[in-house]
Amino acid sequence: MRLLFARDLHTLSDTSALAAEVALSLGPGSLLLLEGDLGAGKTTFVQALARALGITRAVTSPTFVLANTYPIPSGGHLVHFDLYRLASPEGLYDLGFTEALEAGDRLAVEWPERARRVLDAEAPVRYRLCLTRLGDTDRRAEFYLEERP
C-alpha cells in the first residue's frame, strides 16, 4: 500500500477540490475504495467526484439499492456502491461489479471490507481513500495506491 498523499480538509469545498484531483487519477476501469466511519464523508466525496466527472444528475447514497450507475458525459459510467448491507462478499457479483470493471467504468465503493475477498480477487490494483472525521467540517484524507499480491 503506497501513500500518494495525506491532507487535512477544513471545509466541504476542500473535499470537492480533493475529489477533482482524484478524478484525474481515476482512469477508465479504475476502482476507488472509500474507507471511514459513518458520517466521515464517503458519500459526500462521491457526490463531488461525480460533479468533477461532469455528472449533473443528483447522486444519492445507494444505502438500500447497493449500487447506482451514472453516465459520464465523456464516456463510460461512474458506479457507486455502498456494501454496508451486502449479505455476503459474493453478492458483489450480482451487482454487476466485474462487468462494470471490464467495461471500463469507474467504480467507487463504500464499505469495501464487506466484500474484501471478492474485491481482492477481481481488482487487485485500486486506489483507497481513507477519511477520518476530526471536527464538524474537518476531515483527514489519506490517498493510497494498493496492489494485492
Ligand SMILES: Nc1ncnc2c1ncn2[C@@H]1O[C@H](COP(=O)(O)OP(=O)(O)O)[C@@H](O)[C@H]1O
Ligand atoms: N469536509 C467535509 N467533507 C465531507 N463531508 C463533510 C465535510 N464537512 C461536513 N461534512 C458533512 O458530513 C456528512 C458526511 O456524510 P456522508 O457523506 O453521508 O458520510 P458517509 O458516507 O461516510 O457515511 C455530510 O452531512 C456532509 O455534509
Ligand SMILES: [Mg+2]
Ligand atoms: Mg455513505
